[in-house]
Structures are given as structure tokens and as C-alpha cells.
Amino acid sequence: MTIQEAARRSGLSAHTLRYYERIGLIHSVDRDGKGHRDYTEQDLSWLEFLTRLRSTGMPIADMCRYADLRRQGRHTAPERQRMLETHRVRVAARIAELAQDLDVLDYKINMYKEMS
Amino acid sequence: MTIQEAARRSGLSAHTLRYYERIGLIHSVDRDGKGHRDYTEQDLSWLEFLTRLRSTGMPIADMCRYADLRRQGRHTAPERQRMLETHRVRVAARIAELAQDLDVLDYKINMYKEMS
DNA sequence: GTTTGACTTCGAGTGCACTCTAAGGGCGAC
DNA sequence: GTCGCCCTTAGAGTGCACTCGAAGTCAAAC
Numbered sequence: 001m002t003i004q005e006a007a008r009r010s011g012l013s014a015h016t017l018r019y020y021e022r023i024g025l026i027h028s029v030d031r032d033g034k035g036h037r038d039y040t041e042q043d044l045s046w047l048e049f050l051t052r053l054r055s056t057g058m059p060i061a062d063m064c065r066y067a068d069l070r071r072q073g074r075h076t077a078p079e080r081q082r083m084l085e086t087h088r089v090r091v092a093a094r095i096a097e098l099a100q101d102l103d104v105l106d107y108k109i110n111m112y113k114e115m116s
Numbered sequence: 117m118t119i120q121e122a123a124r125r126s127g128l129s130a131h132t133l134r135y136y137e138r139i140g141l142i143h144s145v146d147r148d149g150k151g152h153r154d155y156t157e158q159d160l161s162w163l164e165f166l167t168r169l170r171s172t173g174m175p176i177a178d179m180c181r182y183a184d185l186r187r188q189g190r191h192t193a194p195e196r197q198r199m200l201e202t203h204r205v206r207v208a209a210r211i212a213e214l215a216q217d218l219d220v221l222d223y224k225i226n227m228y229k230e231m232s
Numbered sequence: 233g234t235t236t237g238a239c240t241t242c243g244a245g246t247g248c249a250c251t252c253t254a255a256g257g258g259c260g261a262c
Numbered sequence: 263g264t265c266g267c268c269c270t271t272a273g274a275g276t277g278c279a280c281t282c283g284a285a286g287t288c289a290a291a292c
Contacts, residue, residue, distance in 0.1 A: 003188045081228035101172045112197035
């Protein structure tokens with residue numbers, strides 16, 4: 001599929017897709033006869049996963065590391081697993097923090113409600 | 117209390133405290149005889165709340181708006197309440213998104229576990 | 233009395249993650 | 263054939279939220 005289609009489906013801009021490829025987050029997207037990028041469904045799934053990692057606040061550098069390990073093949077699976085597990089802890093902590101913040105927000109909102 | 121003490125207790129750096137004051141997030145901290153900042157407990161509570169707003173991803177510009185309304189007095193309470201309610205919706209949505217991301221992460225980690 | 237160290241202001245610099253521009257190529261529609 | 267549009271690359275620019283540096287003041291420590 002074209003870069004526009006991939007952009008539409010991934011929710012990223014075409015600029016960002018090229019940027020991700022340039023920094024090695026996506027490895028060598030196929031080109032068609034005109035030299036234009038031609039994304040596969042696999043590329044899309046990978047992008048979707050990358051988007052989740054980003055959404056959870058993983059730095060681009062770490063994502064590059066993960067992508068790189070993935071390209072190196074099966075024997076890097078344990079390290080990839082460790083990366084995800086470490087990240088999982090961070091995400092869970094972040095959710096807990098936000099839940100606390102939400103409580104404070106509710107408390108404040110309630111104060112405003114009682115004022116009026 | 118001194119800026120160092122306020123930094124220690126708020127978890128922000130002295131640089132950041134000066135920056136927050138400069139952009140109007142904290143209004144006119146008292147100065148002692150030497151012209152040095154002298155933070156009060158109220159300043160600290162306000163900073164703590166600001167920190168929560170930041171932690172939940174409120175942009176600095178919105179925080180400035182909120183701080184500005186607060187300075188204008190009691191009659192801005194309804195608008196401040198609306199701001200917090202709008203923000204509350206965003207934070208709740210963010211938590212839901214992260215929870216989903218966490219599920220995907222767990223799914224992936226499980227795949228690695230089954231592989232080995 | 234001079235060195236140390238914390239403070240002041242103002243403005244410049246940093247890091248991250250994009251985001252856009254410039255310059256050029258290819259192709260279908262009119 | 264030329265207009266419009268989408269694509270390519272490489273590199274520069276942007277926005278946010280800090281973060282730091284320079285230059286100067288002041289008071290206590292040695």
C-alpha cells in the first residue's frame with residue numbers, strides 16, 4: 001500500500017513514516033517500480049505495535065534498540081522480553097500515578113462544586 | 117524557606133522554580149532582606165498541585181491560564197472548575213488508553229514466555 | 233580581606249520527537 | 263505538452279519544557 005494509505009491506517013503522518021524508516025524503526029520498506037514505498041500488512045502491524053510503545057512513553061532510542069534486536073533474529077528474544085517486562089513495570093507505575101492524580105483532581109473539582 | 121529547600125520539597129529544580137515564576141505560574145514569591153526568594157507553605161501546596169497538573173500532561177500554557185484565573189479571584193471559580201473537569205476527562209481517557217496498551221504489552225510478553 | 237558559595241536576572245542552549253522545506257522525478261488528465 | 267499532484271532524499275526548522283551559563287551581589291567562614 002502507498003505511504004498515504006499507511007499513514008491513514010497507522011494514524012502517523014507520511015513525514016513520520018519516512019522519519020521512522022530513516023532512524024531504523026522500520027527496516028527497508030519495499031519499493032514499487034517508481035521507487036515509491038509499498039507497505040505490507042506486516043509493516044502495518046509492526047507500526048501499530050510501535051505506536052503503542054510510543055503511546056506508553058517508551059523513548060524512540062529504546063524502540064530503535066528493540067527493532068534492532070528483532071532484526072537480529074530469534075536468539076535476541078530473551079532480551080526483547082526483558083525490555084518489554086521492564087517497560088511494563090513503568091507503564092503500570094504510570095497508571096497508578098495517574099489514578100492518584102485523578103483522585104486529587106476529583107477532590108479539587110468537588111471543592112469547586114461545594115463552593116457554588 | 118529558601119529556593120533550595122523549596123526545590124527539595126517540591127521535587128523541582130531551583131532553575132525550574134525560577135522559570136515557573138518567570139512565566140507566571142507562581143505569582144510573586146516573597147523576597148527576604150537580601151532579595152532572595154522566601155517560599156511559604158502555601159507556595160509549596162500550589163507547587164504540589166501544579167506538579168500534578170504537569171504529571172497528568174496539562175500543557176504549561178493551560179496551567180498559566182489556570183494560575184491567572186486563580187489570581188483574578190473568586191469570580192473565576194466556575195471557569196477554573198470547567199478547566200479541571202475538561203482535564204479530568206482527558207486524564208481518565210489517558211488511563212484507559214494506557215490500560216489497553218498494558219494489555220497488549222502483557223500479550224506480547226506472554227508470547228515470548230511461550231516461545232521459550 | 234579574600235575565598236566560598238548561594239543567591240539574583242536575563243538570555244541562550246538542550247533534547248526530544250517530530251515536521252517541514254527544497255529540489256527534483258514521474259505520471260495521468262486536459 | 264504542461265499542469266497538478268504525489269512521490270523521492272537530505273537536511274533544516276519547530277515547539278515544548280526545561281536547563282544552563284554569564285555576570286554580578288552579598289554574607290559568612292577561614
